[in-house]
Amino acid sequence: DISFAHFNVVEVMSQPCFSHRRIAYLAASLSFTVDTDVILLTVHLFKKRFSNVSSGSAQDAATNVALQEGSMYESGCAINCLANICTPYLAQSLLEDICNMMSSSKPYLRKKSVLVLYAIYRKYTPALRFTFDRLKDKLRDEDSGVQNAAVNVVCELARKNPSNYISLLPALFELLNNSNNNWMLIKLVKLLGSLIPAEPRLGKKLQEPLTHIITNTPAKSLLYECINTVTTCEHMSRGMVRLCLDKLRTFVEDPDQNLKYLGLLGLNKIMDKNVKAVAQHKDLILQCLDDSDVTIRMRALDLITSMVNEKNLEAIIQKLTDHLYGTDGSYRDHVLEQIIQVCKKHDYEFVRDFAWYVQLLTNMTQLSSMCKSNAVLVSSQLMDVTIRVPEVRRFSVQQMEGIIVNNDLISDAHNMQSNAICRILEASSYIVGEYSQFVAQHLILVSAMLQARMSSLPSDIQCIFIHNALKVVCAGLIHFTDDDDDGNTKSEVDDLLTRTISLLQPLSTSSFIEVQERANAYLFFMQWLDSEYRSHPQQLRSLALSLQALSASELMPLHPNSQQVIADKLPNGLDLDAWIFEAPPDDSDDSMLDISDQDADEWFSDKDGGDGDGGGGGCGFVCSLW
Amino acid sequence: MIKGILIVNNHGKIRMSRFYTRIDQRKQQQIIRDVFSIVSKRSDAVCNFVELSRTFVSKYRENLEVKQSLIDTDDAKTTDKNETMIRKIKADRELAEFFDSKLIYRHYATLFFIFLVDQSESELGILDLIQVFVEALDQRFENVCELDIVFHFDEVNHILDEIVMGGMVLETNLNQVMNCVYGMKKYEKLSKSVAKKSVTKLKSHV
Numbered sequence: 001d002i003s004f005a006h007f008n009v010v011e012v013m014s015q016p017c018f019s020h021r022r023i024a025y026l027a028a029s030l031s032f033t034v035d036t037d038v039i040l041l042t043v044h045l046f047k048k049r050f051s052n053v054s055s056g057s058a059q060d061a062a063t064n065v066a067l068q069e070g071s072m073y074e075s076g077c078a079i080n081c082l083a084n085i086c087t088p089y090l091a092q093s094l095l096e097d098i099c100n101m102m103s104s105s106k107p108y109l110r111k112k113s114v115l116v117l118y119a120i121y122r123k124y125t126p127a128l129r130f131t132f133d134r135l136k137d138k139l140r141d142e143d144s145g146v147q148n149a150a151v152n153v154v155c156e157l158a159r160k161n162p163s164n165y166i167s168l169l170p171a172l173f174e175l176l177n178n179s180n181n182n183w184m185l186i187k188l189v190k191l192l193g194s195l196i197p198a199e200p201r202l203g204k205k206l207q208e209p210l211t212h213i214i215t216n217t218p219a220k221s222l223l224y225e226c227i228n229t230v231t232t233c234e235h236m237s238r239g240m241v242r243l244c245l246d247k248l249r250t251f252v253e254d255p256d257q258n259l260k261y262l263g264l265l266g267l268n269k270i271m272d273k274n275v276k277a278v279a280q281h282k283d284l285i286l287q288c289l290d291d292s293d294v295t296i297r298m299r300a301l302d303l304i305t306s307m308v309n310e311k312n313l314e315a316i317i318q319k320l321t322d323h324l325y326g327t328d329g330s331y332r333d334h335v336l337e338q339i340i341q342v343c344k345k346h347d348y349e350f351v352r353d354f355a356w357y358v359q360l361l362t363n364m365t366q367l368s369s370m371c372k373s374n375a376v377l378v379s380s381q382l383m384d385v386t387i388r389v390p391e392v393r394r395f396s397v398q399q400m401e402g403i404i405v406n407n408d409l410i411s412d413a414h415n416m417q418s419n420a421i422c423r424i425l426e427a428s429s430y431i432v433g434e435y436s437q438f439v440a441q442h443l444i445l446v447s448a449m450l451q452a453r454m455s456s457l458p459s460d461i462q463c464i465f466i467h468n469a470l471k472v473v474c475a476g477l478i479h480f481t482d483d484d485d486d487g488n489t490k491s492e493v494d495d496l497l498t499r500t501i502s503l504l505q506p507l508s509t510s511s512f513i514e515v516q517e518r519a520n521a522y523l524f525f526m527q528w529l530d531s532e533y534r535s536h537p538q539q540l541r542s543l544a545l546s547l548q549a550l551s552a553s554e555l556m557p558l559h560p561n562s563q564q565v566i567a568d569k570l571p572n573g574l575d576l577d578a579w580i581f582e583a584p585p586d587d588s589d590d591s592m593l594d595i596s597d598q599d600a601d602e603w604f605s606d607k608d609g610g611d612g613d614g615g616g617g618g619c620g621f622v623c624s625l626w
Numbered sequence: 627m628i629k630g631i632l633i634v635n636n637h638g639k640i641r642m643s644r645f646y647t648r649i650d651q652r653k654q655q656q657i658i659r660d661v662f663s664i665v666s667k668r669s670d671a672v673c674n675f676v677e678l679s680r681t682f683v684s685k686y687r688e689n690l691e692v693k694q695s696l697i698d699t700d701d702a703k704t705t706d707k708n709e710t711m712i713r714k715i716k717a718d719r720e721l722a723e724f725f726d727s728k729l730i731y732r733h734y735a736t737l738f739f740i741f742l743v744d745q746s747e748s749e750l751g752i753l754d755l756i757q758v759f760v761e762a763l764d765q766r767f768e769n770v771c772e773l774d775i776v777f778h779f780d781e782v783n784h785i786l787d788e789i790v791m792g793g794m795v796l797e798t799n800l801n802q803v804m805n806c807v808y809g810m811k812k813y814e815k816l817s818k819s820v821a822k823k824s825v826t827k828l829k830s831h832v
Contacts, residue, residue: 001651018817022810026783034648067820070813073806083792084646108806112791119792145797152794156627159746183798186748221750257673262749293672 002031006038013045018074025077029084039085043093049078050097072106079112083119091124095131102134107143114138114149118156128157139171147175148184155191162198169195169202176209185213186225193229203233207240214243223247224262231269241277244270252284257293264288264299271306279307286319294331301335305342310352317343317360324367333371336364340377344384354385354392361385362399365424372423379427386431393431397438400428405441405448422461433468442476443496450503459512466507466518470525473500477529477544493540497533501526627793628752629727630657630742631786633775638662641737641775642782646793665731665738675749676729678742732756736772747795755798759789762803784810 009031012024032039079098082090098120101113117135120127138150151172158165176188189210196202210226217223227244244266251263264285271278288300301320308316320339324332343351343360351357361382386396404425429449432439439445449469457465473496480492504526507519525547533540633642640658649657664676730752731740739756760770762785767774775782788803789796797803 016817017821019814022784022814023780026780030644030783066813066816069809070816073810073813076806077787077810080787080791086792111796115791115794115796118794145802149794149796156746156794183751183795186751190746190748221748221754224750225748257671258675258750258753261673261675292669295673295676 002027003036006032006036010038010041010045013042018070021074022077025081028081032085034087036085039087039090042085043090046078046082046090046094047097049075050094050101072108075101075109076112079109079116083116086116086119086123088123091120091127095120095124095127099131099134102131102138107141107146110138110141110143111145111149114146114153118153121153121157136168136171139168139175144179144181144184147179148181148187151175151184151187151191155187155194158191158194162195165195166199169199173209182217182219182222185222189213189222189225189229193232196229196232206230206233207237211240211243214247220251220259224251224266227266228269231266231273241270241274245277245281249281249284252281252288257296260288260291261293261296261299264296264303267303268299271303275307278303282307282312286316289319289323297331298334301338305338308342308345310349313342313351314356321360321363324364332367333374336367336374337377340374340381344381348385354389355395358382358385358392358396358399362403365403365421375421375423379423382424382427383430386435393435394438396431397435398440400431401439401441401445403428404432405444422458425457425461426464429465429468433471436468436472436475437479439472439475442472442479443492443499446472446476446496446500447503450500450507459510459515462507462510462512462515463518466504466515466522469500470522473497473526474544474547477540481541481544490537493533497526497530501530627746628741628743628790628795629793631790632658632661632738632740632742633782634658634662634665634738634740635772636666636736636738638666641772642779642786644783644786646790661729661740661742662738664729665740670733674731674753676731678727678729730756732760734760737775755789755795758798758800758803759786761800762789762807765800765804766807 005027009024009027012020013028015021015024028042079101082094098113098116101109104110104113114135117127117131135150135153138146139154141147141150154165154168154172172188172192175184176192179185179188192202192206196206206229210230214223214226214230217226227247230240230244248263248266248270251259251266254260254263267278267281267285282304285300285303288296289304291297291300304316304320317339320335324335324339327335339360343357348354348357361378364378382396382400386393432445432449446469449465449472476496477493480496501523504519504523508516508523510516510519529540529543529547532543627646629647630643630645632640632644634640638659640662643654643658645654664678668676727742727744728747728749729740729742730749731738732753739760741752741756743752763770763774763782766781766785767778785803785807788806789798797806
């Protein structure tokens with residue numbers, strides 16, 4: 001930051017010696033910003049340079065001539081500096097001088113002044129209106145450098161606002177057909193491509209000259225640009241598509257990595273419109289997936305995921321998962337995301353075997369250090385599939401049991417990075433709880449879910465675990481009391497109940513409020529169940545059943561618009577804005593507490609007053625608690 | 627449009643940097659560091675293009691969204707603290723725009739020549755341009771090496787100015803570029819001698 005020296009820079013700019021001034025121009029280009037106040041002083045200096053005053057009166061004519069030539073460089077350098085430090089004020093004041101220089105006799109100056117116009121337009125937009133005609137003329141200038149500069153400027157401008165430049169089309173077409181300069185042709189093709197959205201007929205008109213260029217040019221850069229522009233046309237003829245695909249295929253097969261990358265890029269663009277045509281080259285693209293270059297692999301990945309259909313889904317996913325285990329970093333996260341996106345496209349249109357999909361998701365959870373968004377994705381997929389596909393629930397529950405019991409996952413959750421794994425645990429515990437009728441090893445599962453290490457997980461995960469552990473316990477009790485011929489029913493039930501109670505006790509003193517509440521509530525249930533069991537063992541089953549009624553109703557996902565459907569049809573006489581009771585007084589909180597206390601007393605006194613009632617009252621109590 | 631040109635050596639030391647868009651000084655340093663970290667990890671067998679959008683934009687954009695909500699909430703107060711914060715956020719926004727571009731680089735012996743361009747430039751064309759630039763340096767300095775760039779950085783900048791002006795490509799023909807460079811050198815010498823003469827003239831008057 002050399003703002004202390006800005007004034008000195010301007011001073012040096014006014015020196016008689018060119019080399020000094022040059023240094024000052026460089027310093028200005030590197031350090032002046034839009035806020036520099038001394039820029040105002042430079043206006044006069046620039047004006048002097050632009051009007052071609054050759055300073056000093058040299059003795060001999062030869063030096064004079066040389067000085068005249070040199071003044072071209074002078075103005076050139078000054079223009080360069082202007083292009084780098086332009087501000088709206090500078091642009092406004094110097095516009096006229098620049099315009100004069102656009103008609104100078106030296107092509108060097110014309111070239112530079114045309115190019116600096118773009119810098120001026122960026123800062124001072126009305127300039128465009130004044131100089132548009134002159135710019136148009138420069139497209140027909142005799143020197144190719146000047147034409148190049150003009151095309152450059154128009155190309156940049158047309159990116160922002162294509163409709164203004166349609167009038168330049170005839171001149172541009174002339175240049176397209178007559179020019180030999182590769183660079184200019186590239187810019188022209190790009191420019192014409194950006195004009196197509198504004199002028200649809202242009203697309204058809206362009207096809208012929210572009211085909212001509214594509215088939216004849218030796219320059220790969222120009223070839224690629226033409227193919228690029230052709231793909232932005234609205235409607236490509238089949239011949240055109242075939243031609244482009246052939247050329248792109250040669251790019252991809254080329255050993256040069258750059259060409260491979262460009263070929264894949266081009267295929268990506270064609271893919272949007274003609275999926276089938278590109279799908280022919282599937283094997284070639286799969287080959288690219290194995291390339292050592294990450295950029296190329298990303299592109300190939302994008303291509304592959306858009307050409308998936310029912311038949312090749314499993315093969316492709318297989319290949320992609322092999323990749324997953326071999327790589328790391330952002331590429332792997334990307335691959336993971338793509339795998340899931342592909343599978344869930346169009347509501348699982350391509351997935352035939354959901355058990356395979358669940359297996360795939362479970363395997364993914366074994367990967368270490370998954371990024372957060374991916375973990376959320378995996379967990380939501382697990383839940384989604386399990387809820388909506390009844391047949392796969394049993395399998396899913398088994399897998400989730402495996403995940404929870406597998407201690408590695410819970411110990412991993414301690415690391416900061418694997419905070420994402422908590423999402424997976426959330427999903428797996430939900431599934432296990434919701435469909436607990438499929439659980440095989442209740443005791444082991446409950447022990448794993450409530451183990452001591454769990455208390456270092458985030459509080460919301462703990463809550464979920466506790467809640468679902470209860471559901472599993474109920475299911476377990478029902479299951480155990482089901483098998484009457486199984487001799488050790490009593491011991492199993494005993495084990496389950498005592499283990500659960502002993503595990504819940506430390507949790508009931510946890511520092512997280514939600515965890516403590518739940519643990520206490522469930523601890524209470526378990527202890528009550530235990531005491532009931534000791535006194536009336538045969539009623540255990542019905543007690544457990546009614547406890548399970550807590551989570552009995554099945555929740556299915558709703559269509560997002562269903563709320564709107566109901567809201568639109570209000571039944572008559574229902575005014576949603578009217579008070580239901582009278583407006584509540586300020587001490588409403590106390591009355592709420594009273595009600596809950598009453599319930600609790602009733603319930604306490606109802607010790608052996610029948611199973612259903614006790615359970616039902618218990619339900620009511622539970623509901624009001626949260 | 628070309629947004630920036632960097633010459634970095636293998637150890638991450640920046641030998642020349644030109645930015646053609648307004649970026650805060652500190653952010654410039656950050657950009658250079660980030661770009662070098664991407665480019666240095668790539669072996670010589672991979673392609674010379676990198677799309678920045680996939681790597682960094684998401685990181686900077688997230689940062690930006692968080693800070694944007696900070697300015698939006700307290701619009702009324704304009705304390706000093708807010709001023710600096712607003713400036714910081716504007717700088718971050720420039721940075722996020724900056725990363726909406728492509729990186730095209732070439733590795734020559736100990737130096738990386740890196741061009742940051744946006745969507746309107748052709749990738750292979752820019753590769754050619756880097757080649758022209760290096761050849762121009764070679765002709766000017768005869769077997770150019772890193773030290774030449776360090777000690778004659780003003781000349782390097784002048785040559786670059788003949789090729790790229792204000793972010794737009796000015797000239798792609800090597801001969802033309804060299805003609806201009808030598809012409810300017812001659813003119814410089816001439817004007818120096820004329821200036822000296824005029825100084826001596828003054829003395830004689832006295």
